[in-house]
Every structure is written in structure tokens, then in C-alpha cells.
Amino acid sequence: MIAFREWNSVARRRATRTLTLLCGAGLLLTSCAPASTSNSQAPTGTNGQSAGSAPASRGTKTINMGMQLQEEPVGRGSSTGIINITGPGTTGNSGGTEHRLMFHAGLTIFDDHNVLQPHIAQQVPNLNDGSWKVNDDGTMELTWKLKPNVFWHDGTPLTASDFVFGTTVARDGEFVANPPAVGTRQLSDVLAPDPQTLLVHFATPFVGANLGDNTPALPGHILKETYDRGDKNGLQNSTYWTTDFVGLGPYKVGHWVLGSFLEGMAFDQYFLGRPKIDRVILRYYGDANTMVASLLAGDLDILPAGAQLDTRPLSTIRQSWGTSGGTVLPIPKGTRNFIPQQRDQTQPWVRDPGVRQAIALILDKQLIVDTLQDGATTPAYTSITPAIPAFQRLEQLSPRKWQYDPVQAARLLTDAGWTKGTDGAYRNAAGQQLGFDVTSSGQPKNVQEIEAIAAQYSVFGMQVAPTPYPASASNASEIRMTFKGFLVWPASSFTSALEGFSSSSIGTEQNRYRGSNYGGYSNPEYDRLYGEYAVTLDPQKSQDLVAQMMKVVADDVGAIPLYYVALGVAFRTGLVGPGGAAPDQPANAWNINTWDLQ
Numbered sequence: 232m233i234a235f236r237e238w239n240s241v242a243r244r245r246a247t248r249t250l251t252l253l254c255g256a257g258l259l260l261t262s263c264a265p266a267s268t269s270n271s272q273a274p275t276g277t278n279g280q281s282a283g284s285a286p287a288s289r290g291t292k293t294i295n296m297g298m299q300l301q302e303e304p305v306g307r308g309s310s311t312g313i314i315n316i317t318g319p320g321t322t323g324n325s326g327g328t329e330h331r332l333m334f335h336a337g338l339t340i341f342d343d344h345n346v347l348q349p350h351i352a353q354q355v356p357n358l359n360d361g362s363w364k365v366n367d368d369g370t371m372e373l374t375w376k377l378k379p380n381v382f383w384h385d386g387t388p389l390t391a392s393d394f395v396f397g398t399t400v401a402r403d404g405e406f407v408a409n410p411p412a413v414g415t416r417q418l419s420d421v422l423a424p425d426p427q428t429l430l431v432h433f434a435t436p437f438v439g440a441n442l443g444d445n446t447p448a449l450p451g452h453i454l455k456e457t458y459d460r461g462d463k464n465g466l467q468n469s470t471y472w473t474t475d476f477v478g479l480g481p482y483k484v485g486h487w488v489l490g491s492f493l494e495g496m497a498f499d500q501y502f503l504g505r506p507k508i509d510r511v512i513l514r515y516y517g518d519a520n521t522m523v524a525s526l527l528a529g530d531l532d533i534l535p536a537g538a539q540l541d542t543r544p545l546s547t548i549r550q551s552w553g554t555s556g557g558t559v560l561p562i563p564k565g566t567r568n569f570i571p572q573q574r575d576q577t578q579p580w581v582r583d584p585g586v587r588q589a590i591a592l593i594l595d596k597q598l599i600v601d602t603l604q605d606g607a608t609t610p611a612y613t614s615i616t617p618a619i620p621a622f623q624r625l626e627q628l629s630p631r632k633w634q635y636d637p638v639q640a641a642r643l644l645t646d647a648g649w650t651k652g653t654d655g656a657y658r659n660a661a662g663q664q665l666g667f668d669v670t671s672s673g674q675p676k677n678v679q680e681i682e683a684i685a686a687q688y689s690v691f692g693m694q695v696a697p698t699p700y701p702a703s704a705s706n707a708s709e710i711r712m713t714f715k716g717f718l719v720w721p722a723s724s725f726t727s728a729l730e731g732f733s734s735s736s737i738g739t740e741q742n743r744y745r746g747s748n749y750g751g752y753s754n755p756e757y758d759r760l761y762g763e764y765a766v767t768l769d770p771q772k773s774q775d776l777v778a779q780m781m782k783v784v785a786d787d788v789g790a791i792p793l794y795y796v797a798l799g800v801a802f803r804t805g806l807v808g809p810g811g812a813a814p815d816q817p818a819n820a821w822n823i824n825t826w827d828l829q
Contacts, residue, residue, distance in 0.1 A: 316400060624778035708738065
């Protein structure tokens with residue numbers, strides 16, 4: 232890792248653009264996972280068999296998939312096991328989404344173009360055919376028709392009542408640790424008039440009403456008796472959520488060695504047809520360098536988006552494979568943001584917009600992209616991605632982009648009463664030096680990033696310190712909501728990009744520090760537009776509102792977007808089927824039932 236003082240020197244020589252990479256030449260990547268060697272089983276290649284795994288019969292098609300150890304769904308409970316019924320759809324957690332799509336299924340699913348498609352449902356409800364009704368009083372009713380012959384992994388037929396039960400559990404504040412997804416909170420009731428029909432009611436218009444994840448399914452024949460007798464603690468601690476999981480997905484849970492691997496076995500009665508690949512072995516790695524090396528050695532067949540590799544290791548894989556070893560594809564996943572803490576009104580960047588603007592202008596985003604992302608992505612000025620219509624509408628509104636301009640930054644600071652002394656430091660009339668902490672979780676890659684950012688501000692004349700917090704901190708949510716200074720954190724989905732600036736998403740002690748608005752940003756105009764967006768069903772007007780919301784945030788420097796984040800998928804030649812993935816569902820397993828080996 233490059234030393235802090237070296238970054239200072241690099242920043243001063245910006246004009247040359249000849250920067251030293253932050254990792255040593257022999258290091259493949261700096262992982263988002265803590266370094267560890269918890270993977271106790273040596274992986275095998277395609278059609279191979281590992282020690283301790285279930286025996287494969289002759290001719291069995293098997294692939295090995297690599298995942299970081301932190302993504303292993305070992306925690307019991309509805310939000311820490313194989314599925315997260317409180318918000319499984321647009322949480323942005325690509326590792327958790329890979330598991331959910333392999334072992335479970337919902338009413339809808341996103342394809343690789345981010346288009347919502349029917350999954351267990353026969354169709355996505357819409358306003359044109361009456362399956363989505365908006366009444367004169369603003370209430371709404373959606374009718375979902377289920378596909379026939381959908382079965383749980385134990386062979387029990389799925390019924391609409393399983394969605395009623397799952398939604399009831401997801402909305403039970405005494406049972407789930409996390410607040411449910413926005414759509415689940417918004418609905419008023421869910422009914423099952425017959426085994427193949429689900430009626431969902433909303434008290435007010437809600438733009439995301441037709442997301443199937445609003446109404447998750449749980450097997451009532453397994454769990455309902457325990458829930459009905461009030462044994463919520465027993466249900467939460469049940470092994471159902473892990474080793475005894477029964478879902479609706481293309482694969483069933485097989486042999487599982489915790490900290491090592493999880494076997495997925497093809498489900499013969501899967502409603503879209505039995506998967507072509509018989510077994511998927513998910514192998515968990517505490518060290519991402521080892522995971523990448525295993526792929527290059529042929530011991531793994533695929534690293535999906537859920538493996539959470541960014542541009543540098545993906546570039547290493549691409550160079551090693553050349554044109555014949557395999558395929559590497561980018562998976563867009565929102566933006567990386569530099570978020571100011573705005574709860575403390577005494578901070579200079581909160582009480583004076585000019586200081587906040589200067590901080591935005593000092594940051595050289597291109598420098599960050601060139602050094603930390605190998606120039607493989609682009610700087611961002613908004614939290615939404617160019618792939619959606621609202622981005623083009625935002626461009627037409629001419630938002631402030633706050634591109635690197637140290638001269639203008641110095642002028643703004645002078646106007647705000649901060650002057651640069653002979654020692655190069657900015658101080659106010661009382662002699663206080665301008666500065667702040669830069670915070671992120673303490674994985675090596677994140678530490679490099681906040682050190683690089685802190686160095687730029689220190690060179691400019693601010694007292695800025697990188698202050699990572701432990702990635703495994705039990706109070707990580709609280710830390711992210713109460714940090715001092717600035718937080719580096721992703722807006723990992725379209726939903727989190729919008730919620731991240733809504734006053735209703737500010738985390739507090741009362742709501743257990745849940746939400747996407749980490750900086751405590753509050754703007755009445757944004758809240759007004761967000762409220763209108765939430766009840767606007769016309770897609771064109773909805774996109775217009777998103778553009779207006781993002782302009783408010785950009786002009787007000789509600790956050791400083793750094794760059795567009797791309798995960799990726801890398802798979803070996805011979806495996807066919809993996810491709811892109813939706814930004815709102817950043818996981819490749821959405822079509823895993825169609826994958827095959829050649």
C-alpha cells in the first residue's frame with residue numbers, strides 16, 4: 232500500500248499523470264473481504280469432486296463458483312440466512328442476491344436489461360388490463376396470477392397463501408430485525424381468494440407496487456404452526472434459514488461445510504424446467520486473491536457478480552485469459568459516493584454551502600479513477616446511472632457537476648472566511664484549521680481509497696484524516712449513520728440512490744439506524760419531489776421527477792458522487808449462459824437454470 236506522504240507527492244505532480252499504483256506489482260487485488268484462510272476445502276475444476284462434498288454420479292455436470300467468505304449465509308434468521316424476506320430485491324447486496332436467486336424465487340425477476348419480468352407470476356400487473364387498479368380515493372389493488380405446477384423443494388405445491396404468510400412475517404416488527412422493504416411497508420393487506428390468485432392492496436398510490444419482492448413467499452406448511460403459536464424466537468433461530476432451507480428456486484441446498492462450500496443440487500420440479508447443470512458448488516474464500524488465483528488455475532469455473540470483484544482483479548483475469556481462456560463482463564452497480572455528515576449544524580460545510588461546494592471542487596475524481604480503478608470506469612456527478620431515461624433528462628436540466636477546480640475552491644473558501652496561512656493550512660478568524668475525517672469500513676481496498684481522498688485534501692491545506700472502522704463491527708449501521716466528517720459508501724441500486732437523500736430514510740436510534748440516508752441530508756424540495764415520485768405511476772413523469780430530484784441534490788451538494796461502480800462476472804470457456812445482470816439485481820444467477828457446459 233502506498234504511504235500517505237507518497238500520495239501527497241503524487242497529488243502535487245498531478246499534471247504529469249504518472250502515478251504509482253496503490254498495490255504492489257505482485258498483488259492481484261485488494262479485497263473487500265478481510266484477509267483469512269477459512270476456505271478449508273481445496274476446490275476442484277469442472278465436473279470435479281472435492282473432499283467432503285456429496286459424491287457426484289458418472290456424467291454429472293458440476294461447476295464450481297467462487298464467493299467471498301463474508302457472503303456465506305451462515306446467520307440464522309429471516310435477514311441473515313439464505314434469503315432476506317425484509318428486502319430481498321433492491322438491496323444491492325449482490326452476494327446475498329446470488330444465493331436468493333439460486334435457492335428461492337419470487338413473483339418477478341429482473342432480466343439483464345433491468346426489465347421487470349414475470350417469474351412465478353404469469354404476468355406483471357399493469358394499468359392497461361385491469362390487473363393493477365387505481366381507485367378514485369387513491370387506493371390500489373394488484374391481482375397476481377400464479378403459474379401452475381410451482382413446487383417447494385420438498386415437493387409441496389406452492390399456493391397464494393404462502394405469499395400471504397411470508398408477507399405477514401416480513402411485516403412483523405417483533406420478528407424481523409430489519410424494517411421491511413419500502414413496498415412491503417406501503418401495502419395495506421394481502422389476500423389469497425384462491426390457491427392461484429393473490430390480491431395486494433395499497434392505501435395510497437405507490438410507483439413500485441408491481442415489484443414481486445413486496446410480497447415474499449415462505450412455506451406455510453413448514454413454518455406457520457410455529458409462527459401461529461407465538462414462538463417467534465424459535466422460528467428466528469430455526470435451521471430452516473440455513474442448512475434446512477426449503478425454497479422455490481432452481482437448486483436445493485445440499486451438503487454444506489460451513490466456512491468452506493455449499494452444494495446446490497438441481498431441483499427436478501423447478502417450474503421453469505430442471506436446470507441443465509446438475510450441481511453448483513459455491514466455494515467461500517476469506518482471501519479474494521486466493522479466489523482469483525483459483526479461477527486462473529482452473530479450480531473454479533465462475534466468479535459471478537456476487538463475488539464482488541471490481542475493475543482491477545477483473546482486468547488481471549482478462550489479461551491472463553487473453554482471447555481463449557474465458558469471458559469477463561462488467562456488471563453496472565450504481566455509484567461510489569463521498570457523503571458529508573449534515574446532522575451537526577456546527578460543521579462549516581453544513582452551515583455554509585460555499586464550503587461544501589469548495590470541498591466538492593477540490594476532489595480530483597479522475598485521479599481516483601486512474602489510480603484506484605485503473606482508468607476502467609468514469610467519474611460521476613450524480614447517483615443515478617446513464618442507463619436510465621432520467622439521466623438524459625437530468626442532463627437537459629444542466630445540474631452543477633462540481634468538476635475539479637482548485638482555483639475556484641480557494642476563492643469560495645476565502646469568501647467563507649477561511650484563509651491560507653504561510654504553513655499552507657486553511658484557518659478561520661479564530662485560528663481553527665479546516666478539516667474533517669474520511670470514514671469507510673476497514674477492508675484494504677476501502678482504506679486505500681479513503682487514504683487517497685484524504686491525501687488530496689491534505690495537500691490542498693485541510694487537516695483531513697482517514698478513519699476506517701472495523702468491517703466486522705457489530706454497530707456498523709450506527710457508525711455509518713453517525714460518522715464525523717465524510718463517509719465513502721456506494722449507492723448500489725436505483726432505489727438506494729433515491730432513498731439516500733430522503734428525510735424518511737435517515738437512520739436514527741429509534742429506527743435502529745436503518746435507512747439509506749447516511750449523511751442525514753434533508754431538503755424540503757427534494758422531499759416534496761420524492762413524495763410525488765412515490766405516487767406517480769406514469770413512467771415518463773416518474774423519470775422527469777427523478778431528474779428533478781437529482782438536480783436538487785447536485786446543486787445542493789447533498790453528496791459528492793465519485794465514480795460509477797462496476798462489478799463483473801468472469802467465467803471459463805466451456806461454461807455457457809452467464810451474461811449481464813441488472814443494476815437493481817446485481818447477480819448472475821437470475822438465469823442460472825439455463826447455464827450449460829460444453
